[in-house]
Amino acid sequence: MLEYTVFVAGRVNDLVYAPDGKHLILAVEQSVLVLTLPTRNLLWHAWVGETAYNVACSPDGSQLAVASASGVSIWSITGQRLDFCDGHAGNVYSVTYIPVNALLVTAGADKMVLLWEWQRGRYRPCFAYRQHTEALREALATPVGERILSYTPFWLHVWQRATGKPLIVYGGPHDPKQSTPWLYRAQWSPDGTMIALAMENAVSLAVLTSDTSHCEELQIQGIWQGHEGRGGTIAFSSGGQMLATAGYDASIRTWCLPTGSKPSVSQWTSFPQPSVKLLAWSPDDTCLCGVTSAQGIDRIQFWRL
Secondary structure (H helix, E strand, C coil), X not given: CEEEEEEECCCEEEEEECCCCCEEEEEECCEXXXXXXXXXXXXXXXXXXXXXXXXXXXXXXXXXXXXXXXXXXXXXXXXXXXXXXXXXXXXXXXXXXXXXXCEEEEEECCCCEEEEEEECCEEXXXXXXXXXXXXXXXXXXXXXXCEEEEECCCCEEEEECCCCCEEEEECCCCCCCCCCCCEEEEEECCCCCEEEEEECCEEEEEEEEECCCCCEEEEEEEEECCCCCCEEEEEECCCCCEEEEEECCCEEEEEECCCCCCCEEEEEEECCCCEEEEEEXXXXXXXEEEEEEECCEEEEEEEEC
């Protein structure tokens, strides 16, 4: 059920809940905004000065990181700028925190994933993964941080954080030499055993398996249709029992994750006009937040489940 709508003056590029559910952090054009919850009042906003592509909140909720055109800025949750990380050559499209070891993971247009560790009061690069051949869309860590998922529109890699060894290099369900992008979004499940993939005209759930020699494989559990047209975004619930998907067909669907071979649709919401481009679950899984767009206007909408 739609509970509330917030109109935003500008294009929303990303949003994320703070781990305690008390704040919602937004990357809006060249700014970062923090809303208090449940009132949805603006706590503070800051001018980044360049396009803010992606935002992440630290596991303890005390910091947030904003990926932008020239680097990553680090802020306190109260609005104080703490640091700036500028190790990439070009736009930085993705930033995420690893819950253990106080590490940051960033990915950008320079085809590189960087790991950063906190040293003497600031983040410093400690490892570079250089196995990709195209600009990266995103890099994400498992909850305990032992594996990193990084992907481009054409290739998905899973690799060991400690050594940089590639475990999986996957070129998609079709001919890997094709020139058409097939991967639009990917996300780890909360337990780090599955990867959800938003693909052209479909959503897929991939399961990671390990054999006795510890070489991992990516098994596509099923490619299932849920939207008409390109898939836009996906989001696992915090508990891992649900997956929300949204597409450019003006619909949101929530799926019960499979106990057998195929997920089932539990409910869906359709809109007369807007496309849905971003989704995020509240930490307690009672609310789904999304960004819809129509006629050049972005709206942040909250659905009570």
